[in-house]
Amino acid sequence: MNTSVQGAATGSDAGIAGPLGAWLGERLDAPDLTVRGIVRHTEGFSWQTYTLDADWRDAADGRRHTRGFAVRVEPRDGLLAPYDIEAQYRLNQVVSRQSSVPAPAPLWLETDPGVLGMPFYVMERATGHVPVQWRAEDPIAFPTPQARRAIGLEFVDIQAEIHAIDWRSDLAFLASDTDPARSAQAQLDYWVDRYERGRMVELPVVREAIAWLRVNLEPSDRLVLCHGDYRIGNFMVRDGRVVAVFDWELAHVGDPVEDLAYAGLPLWRGRDPRLSHLLAPEDFFARYAERTGFAVSPQAFRAWTIFGLVKAAATYVQGSRAFEEGRTGDLRLAVMGHQIVHVLRHLARALDGESI
C-alpha cells in the first residue's frame, strides 16, 4: 500500500479509496468495508483534507453501517511546513475531550507513511456549510442580519472558550515561554524566521514592520491557547449554529489579542469593517470582554494586527518558495507571489496609522 497522494490537487480521490478502505476496515473490524464519495477539499492550502462515506457489515450482528469520516493527510511540503502530526492529533484530542468547543473528534492516527504516502489521521466528519472570506453575502450561512449577528456572537464565545482551555496541564508543549512578554517576542521571532527562510527578495514594508514590532508589540498580562488561524473560512455552520472549528495547525500558547486581531485581519473581510464578515469591532470586543472579563486595548489590537499581517506575508513567501523550488506544483501557491501585494498594502496602511 504505497499510494502517494502528494501533488494530486485535482479534487479527485487520488487513488486513496483502496488503501484507506482496507485501513479503516482493520480499525472497525470490518474486512468488507468499502469507501465511496471521496472528495478532496480545496479550501485549505496546507493539509490535504478528504471526506468520505464508509459502508460495512457488522461482524457480530450482520447489520449494515454507513458512517462519514474526514481524513487529514500531512502534506509533504505544504504552506505551513514543517508539520508535527502527533502534536496536532493530541491537540485535537484535548480540545474535543476537555472543552465544549465544536471541534471534530479525532478517531485514529496513522504515522506510517506506507498507507497513503504520508502520515494522516481520521476524524468524525462534520456536516454543514463553510462560509468563506470571498463571499461576504452568503445566504446559506447568513440569511438575515440577525442570523449573521448570532453566528458572530457564537464565534466570539467559542474563541473565548478556546482561550479558557487549561493549556498548562496537557498542552504545555504548545508554549514557547510562560512569560507573556517573552512569549510575544518568541512568536515574533518564529514568524520572522519563517519570513527569512521563505523570502526570495527582501520586501521593504515587511522589514519596516518587523523593526516596528520589535519596539511596539504590546503583550497582555495573560497567556491562552490561541487557535492561530481563527477566522471565517475555518468554521462550519448548520441551522444557524457553529458546528465545527477546523485547521488547528497554527495553535500555540500566546497572547489573546494576537488571536482576536488575526480574526479581524482585512484579508478575511476586504473593506467590510466587520471582523471576519461577522461583527463590528466594538460588538466583537464587548462580547469577548463579557465572556472573559478581558478588555482589548486598541494599541495592542493594532500591534497584533501588524503582527498578523507579517505572519500572513511570511506564509505567502513560503508558498512562493515551495513552488519555485518545485516542492509543489499547486498554482495557488505560485500566485501568492503577487497576491502578497494585498498583504503588503494593508501592512503599509496599518503602519501609517490608517484604518484598515
Next chain:
Amino acid sequence: MQNSPQRLLAGAAQALREVVGPAVAEAYPRAQLAAAAELLDNLAQRVEWRRDDGDEIVGRARPLLEDATAAAGPTDLQRARAWLVAVPGPGEPGPVLEALAEAQTWAAAHAPDGELAGRLRAFARWDLECEVRRLRNGMFKD
C-alpha cells in the same frame, strides 16, 4: 514578485497539461489547452523580468544607502557599505534591497522619527505602489 518567470510559466503549463487537461472532455477545448501549455513552455525560454523596474529601485535606493552609511557609525551597515563599493552603477534589485533592509533596521533602532527613517518609509511605499500598479487579480478589488 519573487518567483522566476521560467518557473511560473513552466508550472502553469504543467498544471494545464496534467491537472486541467484530463478533466476536459471536448476535443476543441483540449486542443486549445495543449496549445496554451505549449505557448507557456516556449515563453519560459524567452522572457525575463523587466530590467527598468530593477534599475529604478537601484537608482532610488543608492542615495538612501549613502546617507545611511554617512549617519551610522563606521562599523555599522557593513552590507550597505559593501554594496556601495561593489555596485557603482546599475545593478540587480535583490542585493540593494538586502542592503536597504539593514539600513531600515538600523534607522528604526537609532532614529525612528528621523528624516532618514521617513525617507526609507517613503521608499517602501513607492516600491509597494509600483507592485500595486502591476497587479492583475480579483481578490478584494479595492
